[in-house]
Amino acid sequence: MTYLFEYTILDDNIKVEYTFSTVTDGIKVIDMWVDDKPHDVNWMSPEGNKALMARLENDMTDRMCGTGEYSSEIDLDRDMPGFEGTMETLNGITV
Numbered sequence: 001m002t003y004l005f006e007y008t009i010l011d012d013n014i015k016v017e018y019t020f021s022t023v024t025d026g027i028k029v030i031d032m033w034v035d036d037k038p039h040d041v042n043w044m045s046p047e048g049n050k051a052l053m054a055r056l057e058n059d060m061t062d063r064m065c066g067t068g069e070y071s072s073e074i075d076l077d078r079d080m081p082g083f084e085g086t087m088e089t090l091n092g093i094t095v
Contacts, residue, residue, distance in 0.1 A: 002030055005059045014039075018056050027056050 002019045017030040029052075032039045041049055062068030 003060065003063060005056055007055065016052065016056065018060075020060060027053060027060060029056070 002017050005016045005018065007014055012034050013036070015033045015036075017032070019028055019030060020026070021028045029041050032041060041052065044052065059068070
């Protein structure tokens with residue numbers, strides 16, 4: 001799953017698509033755009049890169065802990081299976 005983080009610095013609109021890697025146990029930037037033009041984190045200064053990664057770390061923490069204001073893509077009524085009738089079905093099984 002990837003996440004989109006957007007922010008504005010000076011007059012530039014920055015969008016960063018990122019994910020969390022379980023292999024390296026860290027955040028990976030998938031794509032980045034500045035004012036709708038492709039950008040690469042390798043083009044950033046070390047200080048800028050460090051600031052971006054701190055922003056992404058905070059964004060991911062907010063998403064995982066539910067402290068941010070994000071809409072969930074999951075509709076629990078639609079996406080989670082119900083358990084109606086489960087006990088009746090299990091009671092009917094004989095071994």
